Amino acid sequence: MKIWRELIILILIFGLIWLAFTWRPLSIPGAELKLSKEREKDLAGLIMDDLQAQYEFYDDSIVSQILEPLTSRLLDSLPEPKYEYKFHLIDDSNEINAFATLDGNIYVFSGLIKFVDNPEQLAGILAHEIGHHENGDLVDRLMKELGLSVLAAVLTGGDAVMISEISKLLLSSGFDRKQEREADEFAYELMAKSSINPARLAHFFTKLKTEEKSYPDDLEIIMTHPNSKNRIEGALSYPLPKNFEEREFDLSWEDLIEDL
Numbered sequence: 001m002k003i004w005r006e007l008i009i010l011i012l013i014f015g016l017i018w019l020a021f022t023w024r025p026l027s028i029p030g031a032e033l034k035l036s037k038e039r040e041k042d043l044a045g046l047i048m049d050d051l052q053a054q055y056e057f058y059d060d061s062i063v064s065q066i067l068e069p070l071t072s073r074l075l076d077s078l079p080e081p082k083y084e085y086k087f088h089l090i091d092d093s094n095e096i097n098a099f100a101t102l103d104g105n106i107y108v109f110s111g112l113i114k115f116v117d118n119p120e121q122l123a124g125i126l127a128h129e130i131g132h133h134e135n136g137d138l139v140d141r142l143m144k145e146l147g148l149s150v151l152a153a154v155l156t157g158g159d160a161v162m163i164s165e166i167s168k169l170l171l172s173s174g175f176d177r178k179q180e181r182e183a184d185e186f187a188y189e190l191m192a193k194s195s196i197n198p199a200r201l202a203h204f205f206t207k208l209k210t211e212e213k214s215y216p217d218d219l220e221i222i223m224t225h226p227n228s229k230n231r232i233e234g235a236l237s238y239p240l241p242k243n244f245e246e247r248e249f250d251l252s253w254e255d256l257i258e259d260l
């Protein structure tokens with residue numbers, strides 16, 4: 001009798017372990033498991049407020065002088081953008097970084113603008129960030145790392161600490177290898193369509209690799225993976241159409257960025 005009792009207990013324990021690993025709450029058909037456009041937009045606004053409290057921003061006239069010539073060429077080559085893109089310029093010469101948040105917002109640090117050799121390199125980085133938006137990487141990442149319930153709570157509660165954490169998260173690298181590769185590939189294609197040679201990005205990655213300065217290796221544009229050697233090779237080997245000709249930006253770049 002005792003053996004039977006022990007056997008039943010054992011089966012029950014195994015059964016419970018099995019349930020613990022396999023049980024999923026029943027999904028309700030039609031339940032909203034996505035971040036709606038409306039919520040994405042609201043969250044983007046909260047992140048912007050948080051960034052504006054942390055950093056100094058250049059005003060729109062500077063953005064339109066420096067970034068607009070680049071972004072308008074890129075966006076003209078993107079006939080059906082998923083977002084209405086908004087570019088922001090942060091006054092921080094020490095940060096060599098750019099990052100995307102939500103709802104088509106892209107932030108560029110003045111440190112990056114001073115670091116690049118030319119506007120074509122900067123356009124390549126902007127194309128990479130547009131790629132993250134078009135590929136849905138931002139929403140995916142926040143949903144994966146925080147989940148819809150946390151995001152919804154942030155929106156209803158407006159928890160400042162949590163919003164600050166989300167901004168920090170987006171400033172750093174954290175996309176997976178596949179997302180980074182796809183954002184790079186998106187950038188090469190968009191650059192080529194915009195008459196900018198994708199090799200410009202290879203020059204930028206090479207410069208990052210060889211400059212003596214040391215950078216934190218978790219900035220969104222630097223990324224530890226895919227490694228820079230692969231990225232340099234990828235940009236250099238992008239198959240350009242036979243009739244491709246680069247059209248450099250007609251800007252006096254040095255003068256333009258002098259006062260940053």
Ligand SMILES: [Zn+2]
Nearest residue numbers: 175180183220
């Ligand atoms: Zn990226």
